[in-house]
Every structure is written in structure tokens, then in C-alpha cells.
Amino acid sequence: MxxxxxxxxxxxxxxxxxxxxxxxxxxxxxxxxxxxxxxxxxxxxxxxxxxxxxxxxxxxxxxxxxxxxxxxxxSAEVAQALETLNSIAPPKPVRSLRESEQSKALHFARTCYDHIAGEVGVTLTDKMLELTLIAEVDRDFAVTDNGAKWFSNFGVNLNDIGRGRRHFARQCLDWSERRHHMAGALGAAVTCRLFEIEWIVRIPGGRAVRVTHNGLRGFKQELGISLASINTT
Amino acid sequence: MxxxxxxxxxxxxxxxxxxxxxxxxxxxxxxxxxxxxxxxxxxxxxxxxxxxxxxxxxxxxxxxxxxxxxxxxxSAEVAQALETLNSIAPPKPVRSLRESEQSKALHFARTCYDHIAGEVGVTLTDKMLELTLIAEVDRDFAVTDNGAKWFSNFGVNLNDIGRGRRHFARQCLDWSERRHHMAGALGAAVTCRLFEIEWIVRIPGGRAVRVTHNGLRGFKQELGISLASINTT
DNA sequence: CTTACAGTTCGATGATAGTCGAACATTCAC
DNA sequence: GTGAATGTTCGACTATCATCGAACTGTAAG
Missing domain, CATH: 1.10.10.10 (Winged helix-like DNA-binding domain superfamily/Winged helix DNA-binding domain)
Structure with a gap:
């Protein structure tokens, strides 16, 4: 006992x-x-x-x-315990309006080490799966023949990043959404390219990133992704 | 915010x-x-x-x-937070035989703030679900038409307890059983009635409660619950 | 191999906070 | 009134622990 x-x-x-x-x-x-x-x-x-x-x-x-x-x-129980504790914790006054804004921006799009995460990251990965550019293999993603062409066209050289010893395209689990986004060398390369062609730009002073007007149009045209217009100005 | x-x-x-x-x-x-x-x-x-x-x-x-x-x-929320924390706490080795006895009693039946918990609490809730006296609704329980009659017959006035601001019948995670039992106003009312008709009595010096012989017979007759005869003398 | 980076271990330091002794405030019993 | 019991405040002591500098272990990159 x-x-x-x-x-x-x-x-x-x-x-x-x-x-x-x-x-x-x-x-x-x-x-x-x-x-x-x-x-x-x-x-x-x-x-x-x-x-x-x-x-x-x-x-x-x-x-x-x-x-x-x-x-x-x-475990999920730990998350629940934290939430329950939050529910009985006396509210603490907000420090600034800026914090609230930053929180929204972080949920929408942010970098996770070196790849894109948040709503944008998850949506992007989902769409790539839907279009069979990538496929789930164990805890990783694999690039399909279809995808190889697409990535090449997008400006990501798969040969360059396949060589390193780093995990090629790791699945990064998101609990709250219960969905994955793409990490690993491919995730980093894609994110790097997104910065290069300025679909996304960093918001100074944090991990949050912003989707540009170019990005909005690009995501729509290239992948059929309609993002809410939050934080895109 | x-x-x-x-x-x-x-x-x-x-x-x-x-x-x-x-x-x-x-x-x-x-x-x-x-x-x-x-x-x-x-x-x-x-x-x-x-x-x-x-x-x-x-x-x-x-x-x-x-x-x-x-x-x-x-508040009841504080009680629930404590129970939830218990559920994720790593087990601690017992020090003495007396603690072991108390621990057994606690696992079998105890009060959780103002409602019944432990094996008895979980079994009672399960049986009520099985007999469709109550039904799961999100993170709460709701009383069915069937159940309304039963509770009335049992001596619990649903009209009295539906009025307050408190959660009507919250699901409460049981740390010992790792399953849910009924909390909230209804859970408290049922437990109060159980004490009233002396199906359960408090064991002095702690939270543990004991199921009486009356209780054993009652649980069997009214709900078809067969409880192990532990701690029922 | 060399450099760079991520992460850990060890040791010292400093501040927080749990603990109790002593004294005080309040209420009940006589 | 006096005395006892409950509970609190104050101050000092002490132990715990968070923190960081320095040094070390791996791993990745060129």
C-alpha cells in the first residue's frame, strides 16, 4: 500500500x-x-x-x-492538475497590454527552435499531408515523389539536407491541438526558405513571427491555405 | 485579461x-x-x-x-485541486502497519470535501451511469428522467440543490481509483443522505468512512452493488 | 581534427521561509 | 477579580534551496 x-x-x-x-x-x-x-x-x-x-x-x-x-x-493528468490549480489561483493583474498581444501572436505563428510552429505550422503540415507531399512514417515524415517535385519547385534542395546526420523530418507533437507539425532538417529548411522569400518575418524581441501579405497570397496560391488575417499587416 | x-x-x-x-x-x-x-x-x-x-x-x-x-x-474547487494533485503525486512508501490500515480504509471509502470518494464513491457513480440514473455531459453529470424518480425516492430533493451557483454534479477525478466519482451539489446531497440513513459512518480521526451492515444491504438492494466486506463491521 | 553548441555537474553564495521561545490578546470558568 | 485555555504577534535562529560561475561531457558542423 x-x-x-x-x-x-x-x-x-x-x-x-x-x-x-x-x-x-x-x-x-x-x-x-x-x-x-x-x-x-x-x-x-x-x-x-x-x-x-x-x-x-x-x-x-x-x-x-x-x-x-x-x-x-x-501526462494529461499533469496538464489537468496545472489547469485546476490555475482555477483556484487568485488572479494576478496584467502587467501590460503588450503581453496580451504577444500571446496572441505566439499562438498564431512562432519559431520552435528553427522551424515554424503555432497555428501556421500545424496548418502547413496538415496541408502537406493532405496534398500527399509528405507522409507519416513512424515518428517522422517522409517526402513522396509528389512532394520531391514540390519542394524542389519551392526552392528547398532535398539533396543538401538529406546528407546531414540530423533527423530528416521529425514529427513535433502538439498536445492542445493533438496534431503534429514538421521539425527536423526539412522543417528547418522549409522555415528558412519561408524567411528567405519573406512569407514570414520575425517580430523583434521574441519567438513570434508575422505572416506578410506576400505570405498570405503565397500560402493560398501554392497550398490552398486560407489563414485568418490576424497579425498579417 | x-x-x-x-x-x-x-x-x-x-x-x-x-x-x-x-x-x-x-x-x-x-x-x-x-x-x-x-x-x-x-x-x-x-x-x-x-x-x-x-x-x-x-x-x-x-x-x-x-x-x-x-x-x-x-471552496469545493480547492478540494478538487487537492484531489487532482494527489492523483499525479508519486506514491510514498508506508512507514507503519497502522498507516497501512488507514491507507486501506481511505482507498475503500472516504469523504472528499463533502462527497463520497474512494472505491465506494467510484463504484456508486459507475452503477448510476450503468442504470442510466445519470449521464455524462462534458465534465459534469446530468440527471435523467429515470434518475429524477430514483433520487426522489432515495430522499434527495433535486429542486433544492439545483438552485445554487455551485456546479450541480461535477466529475471529480479519484486519486486512488484513477477514475471519476460524482462531486458538486448532487454528490454532496447524496453523501449527506448516506450519512443520514446511516449507510456510512465516519471513522474517528480522519477522512475515512465505514460502510455499515445497513449500507451493505442497501447498496445491494437499491443499486445492485456488491461491495467487498472490508471495513464493514 | 578543430570549433561550436547544447546540456549537465559541482561548488559557493545568498535569500527565503519554516520553526520555536517569549510575550500579548481574548475568551471562558470559578 | 484570578486563573486557565485558545490563539496570535514578534523576533531570532536555522536549514533549505534557487541561483550562477566554472569546468566537463557529448553531439554536430566544417
Whole structure:
């Protein structure tokens, strides 16, 4: 027989830095340690210490891809516990209107390390699957014959990126949406190209990106994607 | 838009002494400060400090009767948050045989704030679903026409409890069974009635409850529930 | 091989906060 | 009134732990 130990879990959540990381992960994505360190505004050493404790405590799960360590919430129950805690937490006054704007922008489109994520990232990946440019293979995506032509036409040289030892096109799981977006070398190459042809541009001071008018038209013409006009000016 | 402050609440729960007090109060009763101090094995001064912080943080409510100060959980939401945290907490090894006995009793039947939980609570809820007395609706339960008759016959007046602002019949995740049991106003009313007709009685000194012989027969006759004979003497 | 980068481990430091002794406030019993 | 019991406030001590600098282990890139 065993009695659960609520103190350990609660004290893990009850730290400013760790809570900041958990709130980031509550979106559902798995994030590398460095990004979580940045989110919590602490040094990598401190973040590493916190992450190890949360894995030990059963709050987080860790997956290693190359030299990166991706962390995600260990289970749906953890996410629910965080939400429930939020529901009884006394509201904290907003610091600024800018924060709200930034939050919207982040949900819409952002970079996840070096590839595109958010609503745009997920929609893009979904459309590529729908048009059979790519196909799901285990935990990765594979490029179809169809897709090879498309990527070439789009300006992404598959030969260049197939050579590296990095994962070719990893699936990046999004919990809240329960959908994947494309990561890995191909995801990075596509995102790089999106910046190159200026369909997207970085919003200074964060991970958020903005879809340009060019991008709106391009996504529509090349892939049949209709994006809401939020943050596209 | 206000961002809730999860850190404060979690750090309040994440202390050994405070958690011990909260676990006591999870039984649903209001307790005086001295008793909570005893439960947490700290001096009255220390307990007073903790209690003040938890009231300030919105976890507890205080009522003064003469020279006594009674403390209780501030709301059903707080109780649910505690139960949810329990469900993700890693099991802690038991220290003594007595704890093992208490743990068994807790797993079998206990009060969760003001409604019945544990194996009995989950089985009761399951059976009500099976007999279509209630039905799942989102994260709540709804009473069917069938059920309305049954509850009335059982001695629970649905009109009385439907009026309040409180959730009518919330689904509450059970940490020991990892399944849902019925909470909210209806759960409280049913449990209150169970005490009234003495199908269950409190085991002194904790949250655990005991199913009486009357209760055993009643559960069998009224709902077709066969409970193991544990703790029913 | 060399350089760069991601992440961890170790050790020292500093601040937060839990704890209790002492004293005070309040209420009840006599 | 006096005395006892409940509970709180104040101050000091102490232990825990978050934090960061420095050094180290891998992995990727050229």
C-alpha cells in the first residue's frame, strides 16, 4: 500500500522558474532545455537543475534528439492538475497590454527552435499531408515523389539536407491541438526558405513571427491555405 | 485579461505542515487551529502562521466561535485541486502497519470535501451511469428522467440543490481509483443522505468512512452493488 | 581534427521561509 | 477579580534551496 505524496508535486510547481517552464509546456509542445531556460529567465545550469527535478518528480518526460533534450509534460493528468490549480489561483493583474498581444501572436505563428510552429505550422503540415507531399512514417515524415517535385519547385534542395546526420523530418507533437507539425532538417529548411522569400518575418524581441501579405497570397496560391488575417499587416 | 498566479497556491500546498492540515480539512469538516497544529505536529505559533497564509491565499476560510477559530477549505474547487494533485503525486512508501490500515480504509471509502470518494464513491457513480440514473455531459453529470424518480425516492430533493451557483454534479477525478466519482451539489446531497440513513459512518480521526451492515444491504438492494466486506463491521 | 553548441555537474553564495521561545490578546470558568 | 485555555504577534535562529560561475561531457558542423 502506498499513499500519494502531494507535497513533492506541489513544491515542484510552487517555484517561479519551474512554474514558468510548466506554463510554457502546458501548450502541449515539447521544448528544448535552452528554450525553457529562456522562458524562465534563468541560466542553463539553473534550468537543468529544475528540469531534472521535475522529471524525477514525474511532472515531465524527456526525449533526447541528438544533442538536444526535449521536455514535455509527462501526462494529461499533469496538464489537468496545472489547469485546476490555475482555477483556484487568485488572479494576478496584467502587467501590460503588450503581453496580451504577444500571446496572441505566439499562438498564431512562432519559431520552435528553427522551424515554424503555432497555428501556421500545424496548418502547413496538415496541408502537406493532405496534398500527399509528405507522409507519416513512424515518428517522422517522409517526402513522396509528389512532394520531391514540390519542394524542389519551392526552392528547398532535398539533396543538401538529406546528407546531414540530423533527423530528416521529425514529427513535433502538439498536445492542445493533438496534431503534429514538421521539425527536423526539412522543417528547418522549409522555415528558412519561408524567411528567405519573406512569407514570414520575425517580430523583434521574441519567438513570434508575422505572416506578410506576400505570405498570405503565397500560402493560398501554392497550398490552398486560407489563414485568418490576424497579425498579417 | 488576468493571468492567474499558480505559484502562490502551489507553494502554499507544497509545505509538509500545511499539506498535512489541508489533508485533514479535505474530510470536509471545519477544525480548530489547535487540532490542525496537532495534525501537522507543529507548535500553535507555527500553525497560526500557516493558517493565516492559507486564508490570505484563498485556500481556507475562517470562522470564529468564542475563543475558537475554525478553519475549513474555502471552496469545493480547492478540494478538487487537492484531489487532482494527489492523483499525479508519486506514491510514498508506508512507514507503519497502522498507516497501512488507514491507507486501506481511505482507498475503500472516504469523504472528499463533502462527497463520497474512494472505491465506494467510484463504484456508486459507475452503477448510476450503468442504470442510466445519470449521464455524462462534458465534465459534469446530468440527471435523467429515470434518475429524477430514483433520487426522489432515495430522499434527495433535486429542486433544492439545483438552485445554487455551485456546479450541480461535477466529475471529480479519484486519486486512488484513477477514475471519476460524482462531486458538486448532487454528490454532496447524496453523501449527506448516506450519512443520514446511516449507510456510512465516519471513522474517528480522519477522512475515512465505514460502510455499515445497513449500507451493505442497501447498496445491494437499491443499486445492485456488491461491495467487498472490508471495513464493514 | 578543430570549433561550436547544447546540456549537465559541482561548488559557493545568498535569500527565503519554516520553526520555536517569549510575550500579548481574548475568551471562558470559578 | 484570578486563573486557565485558545490563539496570535514578534523576533531570532536555522536549514533549505534557487541561483550562477566554472569546468566537463557529448553531439554536430566544417
Amino acid at each position: 502506498a499513499t500519494p505524496n502531494i507535497v513533492e508535486v506541489a513544491s515542484l510547481i510552487g517555484d517561479t522558474s519551474r512554474a514558468a517552464m510548466l506554463m510554457c509546456l502546458l501548450g502541449g509542445k515539447a521544448l528544448p532545455a535552452s528554450e525553457l531556460a529562456r522562458a524562465a529567465r534563468v541560466t542553463p545550469q539553473t534550468a537543468s537543475s529544475h528540469l531534472a527535478k521535475m522529471v524525477e518528480g514525474g511532472l515531465l518526460a524527456q526525449e533526447a534528439y541528438g544533442r538536444y533534450r526535449y521536455y514535455r509534460l509527462a | 488576468a493571468t492567474p498566479n499558480i505559484v502562490e497556491v502551489a507553494s502554499l500546498i507544497g509545505d509538509t505542515s500545511r499539506a498535512a492540515m489541508l489533508m485533514c480539512l479535505l474530510g470536509g469538516k471545519a477544525l480548530p487551529a489547535s487540532e490542525l497544529a496537532r495534525a501537522a505536529r507543529v507548535t500553535p505559533q507555527t500553525a497560526s502562521s500557516h493558517l493565516a497564509k492559507m486564508v490570505e491565499g484563498g485556500l481556507l476560510a475562517q470562522e470564529a466561535y468564542g475563543r475558537y477559530r475554525y478553519y475549513r477549505l474555502a
